[in-house]
Amino acid sequence: MLTIESSNHGAELISIKLNGKEMLHQGNSVLDENGKPFWGRHAPVLFPIVGKLKDNKTKINGNIYEMNQHGFARDMDFKELEKTEKKHKYVLKFNSETLKKFPFKFELYVEYEIIGNELTTKYTVINKDNKDMLFGIGGHPAFICNYCTENYELEFEKQEDKIEFYKLQEGLIKTKPINNILENNKIKLTKNIFDEDAIIMKNITSDRVTLINLKNNKKVLEFDFTGFPYLAIWSKKGAPFVCIEPWQNHTDSINSNGEFCEKEDIIKLRSNEKFECKYKVIFND
Numbered sequence: 143m144l145t146i147e148s149s150n151h152g153a154e155l156i157s158i159k160l161n162g163k164e165m166l167h168q169g170n171s172v173l174d175e176n177g178k179p180f181w182g183r184h185a186p187v188l189f190p191i192v193g194k195l196k197d198n199k200t201k202i203n204g205n206i207y208e209m210n211q212h213g214f215a216r217d218m219d220f221k222e223l224e225k226t227e228k229k230h231k232y233v234l235k236f237n238s239e240t241l242k243k244f245p246f247k248f249e250l251y252v253e254y255e256i257i258g259n260e261l262t263t264k265y266t267v268i269n270k271d272n273k274d275m276l277f278g279i280g281g282h283p284a285f286i287c288n289y290c291t292e293n294y295e296l297e298f299e300k301q302e303d304k305i306e307f308y309k310l311q312e313g314l315i316k317t318k319p320i321n322n323i324l325e326n327n328k329i330k331l332t333k334n335i336f337d338e339d340a341i342i343m344k345n346i347t348s349d350r351v352t353l354i355n356l357k358n359n360k361k362v363l364e365f366d367f368t369g370f371p372y373l374a375i376w377s378k379k380g381a382p383f384v385c386i387e388p389w390q391n392h393t394d395s396i397n398s399n400g401e402f403c404e405k406e407d408i409i410k411l412r413s414n415e416k417f418e419c420k421y422k423v424i425f426n427d
Contacts, residue, residue, distance in 0.1 A: 144256050144425060146230065153220040153232035153252035155185040155283065158261060160425045165363070167284035167383035180381035185283035186216035187252055187265070190244050192280040192372075193393020194313040200394075200402040202245055202276070207402075209243050211313065211393075212282070215250060223251075230254045236270065247271040259427070264420040269411040276408050280370070280389035281421055285353070285363065287384040289331040289377060293357045294384070296329040296375070299348040308342040314396045315342060328354075329375070331384065340376035340385075342392060351386070366422040371407055388421045 147157035158166040170179040191200075191213040199208050218240075220232035231253045236246070251266040263283075269275040287294055298305075306319040323329055323341070335341070349368040352361050367373055367388035374387040391407040394400075402408065411417050 144259050144261060145227070146254055146256060146261065148225075148230045148232075148254060150220050150222050150232060152216040152218065153187055153234065154183070154216065155254060155263075157184075158423075158425070160259065161427065165286055165425060167286055167381075172382065174380065180378045180383070181284065183216070183282070183284070185281070186212065187250075188212040188278070188280040188282055188387075188389070189215040189250055189265075189267075190246075190248070190277040190279070192278040192389045192391050193315070196314060196394040196396075196398040196400055199400060201400050202402045205245070207243055207245065213278075214240060214243055220250075220252065228256045244277075246273075246275040246277070248275060248277070260422055260424045262420055262422045264418065267409075267411065267417045269413055269415050272413050274413070275411045276402055276405075277411070278389075278391040278405070278408060279417075279419065280372075280387060280391075282385055282387050283423070284377075284383040284385045286382060287331075287353065287362065288382040289335070289384050290333040290380055290382075291357075292330070292332055293355060294331040294362075295354050295356060296331065296386075297352045297354055298324075298327050298346075299350040299352070302327055302347055304345040304347060305343055306345050308344070310339045310342070310393065311396050313339070313393060314398070315393050317395055317397060333380075336375075336377045336379065340374045340387075342372060342374045342389075344372050346371075346373060353384070353386070361426040363426060364424040366424070368421075369419050370421065390419060 170182045194211045220234045224231040234250045247270040249268040253264040370388035372389035376385045
C-alpha cells in the first residue's frame with residue numbers, strides 16, 4: 143500500500159510510504175556527521191525556471207529580472223484544492239510579488255495521485271496573461287538510497303545510443319558533454335559520482351529508468367519520465383538519498399547571453415493556453 147503526505151508550502155511531497163516504509167528523503171531530519179542537514183527539501187517543484195540563471199539574472203522583453211535557483215514556486219504557499227487518501231491537488235496563482243521576478247500572469251497546478259503502487263505527479267501551467275508566456279518546469283524528488291555503498295545502479299529501459307551527459311560549473315551547464323558513463327546501459331552509482339554536482343542527460347531514447355539494489359538484485363522503483371527531454375541525477379556528498387529529476391529544460395549554460403527567450407527548450411505558451419506534463423514512480427515491494 144502506498145501513502146503520501148504533502149505540504150501547501152511549495153506543494154511539496156514530504157512523505158511517500160510503501161507498506162509503512164519511508165521512500166522519500168526526510169529533509170532537515172537527516173543529518174551528516176557534523177549534525178547538519180544534508181539537504182532540507184524533499185521533492186521541490188521547479189518553476190518558472192529549472193536550475194540557475196547566469197548571475198541569477200535574466201532579460202525578458204528588455205527588462206532585467208532576478209530569480210534564485212529553480213525559481214520561486216518551491217518557496218511559496220500554494221492553495222490546497224483537494225486532499226484525499228489517493229489524491230492531493232494544489233494551485234499557485236501569480237501575484238504582485240511573482241510579477242516582480244517573472245513578468246507573466248499564470249496559474250500553476252500540482253497534483254499527486256496514487257493508483258496501486260504507482261504515484262503520478264502532474265504539473266499544469268495556464269497562461270492567464272494577454273501575451274505569450276515563457277517558462278521552465280521540472281521535478282526534483284529525493285528517494286532514500288545510500289548510494290555511497292555502491293550497491294545501486296540506474297538501468298535504462300531502452301538501448302541508449304545517442305544519450306549525452308553534461309556536468310555543471312558553478313551551477314551552469316557546460317557546453318560540451320562529458321564521456322559516456324553508461325556500462326551495459328546502466329549508470330553505476332559510485333560514492334564519487336556527485337563530486338561535481340548534478341549529472342544532466344539529454345537525447346534519451348528511454349521513457350523509463352529503474353533504480354536497482356544490487357545487494358539483493360531487487361528493483362527499488364521504476365521512474366517514468368515520458369515527455370521530459372532531460373533527466374538529471376543529484377545528491378549531496380555522502381548523503382543517503384538520490385534525486386531523479388525530470389526536466390522540461392535546464393539551467394543556463396556557462397556562455398548564456400542572459401536572454402530568457404533564448405534558453406534551450408524554453409516553453410512558450412500563448413494567452414489562455416495550457417501546458418501539462420507528468421511523471422510516474424512505480425514502487426516495488
